[in-house]
Amino acid sequence: MALDDARAFTIRDAAAADFDAIARIYAHYVLHALATFEETPPNADEMRARHASITSAGLPYLVAQQQGEVVGYAYATAYRPRSGYRHTIEDSVYIADGHSGRGLGLALMTALIERCEAGPWRQMVAVVAMAGSGNPGSIALHERLGFEHVGVLRKAGYKHGQWVDTVLMQRPLGEDKPLLPPR
Numbered sequence: 001m002a003l004d005d006a007r008a009f010t011i012r013d014a015a016a017a018d019f020d021a022i023a024r025i026y027a028h029y030v031l032h033a034l035a036t037f038e039e040t041p042p043n044a045d046e047m048r049a050r051h052a053s054i055t056s057a058g059l060p061y062l063v064a065q066q067q068g069e070v071v072g073y074a075y076a077t078a079y080r081p082r083s084g085y086r087h088t089i090e091d092s093v094y095i096a097d098g099h100s101g102r103g104l105g106l107a108l109m110t111a112l113i114e115r116c117e118a119g120p121w122r123q124m125v126a127v128v129a130m131a132g133s134g135n136p137g138s139i140a141l142h143e144r145l146g147f148e149h150v151g152v153l154r155k156a157g158y159k160h161g162q163w164v165d166t167v168l169m170q171r172p173l174g175e176d177k178p179l180l181p182p183r
Helices: 015-033 045-058 104-116 135-144
Strands: 009-011 062-066 071-080 087-096 123-128 148-158 161-172
Touching: 009 104, 015 045, 015 062, 015 071, 015 087, 045 062, 045 071, 045 135, 062 104, 071 104, 087 104, 123 135, 135 161
Parallel strands: 087 123
Antiparallel strands: 009 062, 062 071, 071 087, 123 161, 148 161
């Protein structure tokens, strides 16, 4: 997907060389935001190991690249480890500081959903941190892509000296799939 020439970007599978940039993008959220409850930024090797775990489970891990630079990424993970949840996944999307509002999140999430709909999964869950003025960008993005509010976990996390709620959102994947998933 691309915008005008000055802001053109591509969406592709993450590669081993991307993880220094991915670690930098994520570190911003760990240190300065509430989008993750992680409090110590993992290094590129740890992010590579997480990627390997995700992709070895057959799940997608995508990056947005602009003028040779990784400016965002998105991936899906198992929602819960118990086997009964095997058809439900959770999304994550992170955009480099200073690059929001350019359509990167929408492009990444659209591609992520398309990939996941092609797989065996039936539901996608978003867990969006909410504190103070909330997280209107993430909520609006998910709503635009068909996610519905399904609940709020009050004071589910504590970060940056405050209790943080999480909003649970959910959307079906592949409405045309058989009613009962294969074993």
